[in-house]
Amino acid sequence: MYTAPLRALIDELGRLPGVGPKSAQRMAFHLLRVPTEDALRLADAIVAVKERTTLCTRCFNVAEGGGMCAVCSDERRDVTVTCVVEDPRDIVAVERTGQFKGRYHVLQGALNPLEGVGPEQLRVKELLQRVDEEGTEEVILCTNPNLEWEATAMYLAKLLTPFGFRVTKLASGLPVGGDLEYADELTLGRALEGRRELDA
Amino acid sequence: MSLFRDQGVVLRTYRLGEADRIVVLLTQGHGKVRAVAKGVRRTNSKFGGRLEPMSHVSLLLWQGRSDLDIVNQAEVIDAYRFVRQDLPRVSAGLALLEVADRLAQERHADRRLYETLVGALRVLDDPARDPALVPAAFFLKTLVLEGAGPVVTACASCGLAEPEVELVSFDLLEGGMLCRRCRRGRPVSAGALEVLRQVLGGSLGAVLARPAPGCTEELTALALEAMEAHLDHRLRALRSVAGL
Ligand SMILES: [Zn+2]
Ligand SMILES: [Zn+2]
Numbered sequence: 001m002y003t004a005p006l007r008a009l010i011d012e013l014g015r016l017p018g019v020g021p022k023s024a025q026r027m028a029f030h031l032l033r034v035p036t037e038d039a040l041r042l043a044d045a046i047v048a049v050k051e052r053t054t055l056c057t058r059c060f061n062v063a064e065g066g067g068m069c070a071v072c073s074d075e076r077r078d079v080t081v082t083c084v085v086e087d088p089r090d091i092v093a094v095e096r097t098g099q100f101k102g103r104y105h106v107l108q109g110a111l112n113p114l115e116g117v118g119p120e121q122l123r124v125k126e127l128l129q130r131v132d133e134e135g136t137e138e139v140i141l142c143t144n145p146n147l148e149w150e151a152t153a154m155y156l157a158k159l160l161t162p163f164g165f166r167v168t169k170l171a172s173g174l175p176v177g178g179d180l181e182y183a184d185e186l187t188l189g190r191a192l193e194g195r196r197e198l199d200a
Numbered sequence: 201m202s203l204f205r206d207q208g209v210v211l212r213t214y215r216l217g218e219a220d221r222i223v224v225l226l227t228q229g230h231g232k233v234r235a236v237a238k239g240v241r242r243t244n245s246k247f248g249g250r251l252e253p254m255s256h257v258s259l260l261l262w263q264g265r266s267d268l269d270i271v272n273q274a275e276v277i278d279a280y281r282f283v284r285q286d287l288p289r290v291s292a293g294l295a296l297l298e299v300a301d302r303l304a305q306e307r308h309a310d311r312r313l314y315e316t317l318v319g320a321l322r323v324l325d326d327p328a329r330d331p332a333l334v335p336a337a338f339f340l341k342t343l344v345l346e347g348a349g350p351v352v353t354a355c356a357s358c359g360l361a362e363p364e365v366e367l368v369s370f371d372l373l374e375g376g377m378l379c380r381r382c383r384r385g386r387p388v389s390a391g392a393l394e395v396l397r398q399v400l401g402g403s404l405g406a407v408l409a410r411p412a413p414g415c416t417e418e419l420t421a422l423a424l425e426a427m428e429a430h431l432d433h434r435l436r437a438l439r440s441v442a443g444l
Pocket of ligand 1: 068070
C-alpha cells in the first residue's frame with residue numbers, strides 16, 4: 001500500500017531512537033507533504049553531519065574536519081582540570097551551566113560488567129596518557145548517578161589517585177525545585193552525606 | 201489487566217526511548233518480571249534512584265496486555281548502600297544479579313532463589329563480612345536449588361568415599377569430585393574441598409562469617425565453571441570483574 005521509496009523512508013525513520021512505527025509513518029507523510037526544499041534541508045543536514053563531523057583527536061568530543069573540538073581549540077580553557085564524561089551530550093549539559101572552564105574527556109561509555117564492557121572498551125588508556133602529559137591536577141568524574149557510573153568512578157579513582165591527581169566526583173543530591181518528601185532514600189542519603197557548612 | 205503488589209530485586213535495566221527504562225526484576229511472588237519505569241532517567245523522576253540494579257524494592261505494578269508491566273510505585277526496602285560504595289562488592293553483587301537473571305523464569309515464582317539472592321546481597325552489604333567468597337557460595341547454593349549441585353562426599357565416578365579413597369579433582373561431566381584413581385578435570389586442594397563441603401552442606405552462614413579462605417580464587421573458578429556449564433552460557437560479570 002506504500003510506494004517503495006515511502007516504505008524505505010518509514011523503515012529508516014523507524015530505526016531512530018524513540019521512534020515507533022506510528023511516528024515513523026507520521027514523519028514520512030509529513031516530509032512528503034512539505035515543500036521539496038524543506039525536506040532536502042533535512043537530507044543535506046544529515047549528509048553534512050556524517051561527512052564533516054569527526055571525533056576530537058584529544059578528547060573524543062564531536063569536532064569538525066578531523067581536528068580538535070571547539071573546547072580543546074579554545075586557549076582560554078583551564079588545562080589543570082579535566083572533566084570526564086560518558087558521552088558528548090554530557091558536555092553540552094555541563095557547558096550550559098557556564099560554570100566549568102576546564103577541558104573534557106569523553107569515555108564513550110561506562111563500565112558495564114553485565115554487558116561485557118570493560119576498561120579496554122572505553123577511552124581509559126587515552127585518559128591516563130592525557131592527564132599525564134597535559135599538566136592536569138584535578139580530574140572531575142562527571143558521572144551519571146547510576147550503578148555503572150559509580151563502578152566506573154571507583155575504578156578511575158583507583159587508577160588516578162596513586163599518581164597524585166585530585167579525583168572528584170559530582171555531588172549527588174536533591175534536584176533544585178523538588179520536594180524533599182518525594183526524594184528517594186538513596187538520593188536523600190547521599191544528599192545528607194554531601195551536606196555543606198553554611199557561612200553565616 | 202490488573203494492578204498487583206510484590207517485592208523484588210532489580211536485576212538489570214535497559215534504556216528505553218527518551219527517558220524510560222525497562223527494569224528486570226526478580227520478584228518474590230511472580231518470578232522474573234520486566235516492567236517499564238516511565239521517565240526514570242529524568243532528574244526529577246518520582247522513582248529517583250530506587251530502580252537501580254541491586255535495589256530491593258516494594259512495588260506496585262500494572263500488568264497490561266503486553267509482556268512488559270508498568271511500574272506504578274516503588275519503595276525501597278534496602279538499597280544496599282555499602283555495596284555500591286566498594287568496587288569489589290559492586291562486582292560481586294553484579295555477578296549475583298547476572299546469574300539470578302539467567303536462572304529465574306518469567307512469571308514463575310521461585311521463593312528459594314529469591315531468598316538466596318536477598319540473603320547474599322545482605323552479606324555483601326555487611327561491612328564486617330568479607331565479600332570475596334560470596335559469588336562462589338551463591339553459585340554453588342543455587343546449583344543445588346536447581347538440582348545440579350556437585351557430588352562432594354564421594355567419588356562421582358566410582359562411588360567410593362573417604363577415607364577409602366582421597367578426592368583430588370573436580371570434573372563437570374562426572375558431576376563432582378573424583379578420587380585419585382578416576383581423576384580428571386581440575387585439581388582441587390584439600391582446603392577448597394573442605395570449604396566446598398561446608399557451603400554445600402548447609403554451613404554457608406558460618407563460612408561467610410569468617411574471613412575468605414586462601415582457596416577463594418580456586419573455589420570461585422570452580423563455581424563459575426560449574427554455573428556456566430549448567431546455564432550453557434558464558435557469564436560476563438565475574439570474568440570482566442577479574443579485569444577490573
Ligand atoms: Zn576536544
Ligand atoms: Zn573414583
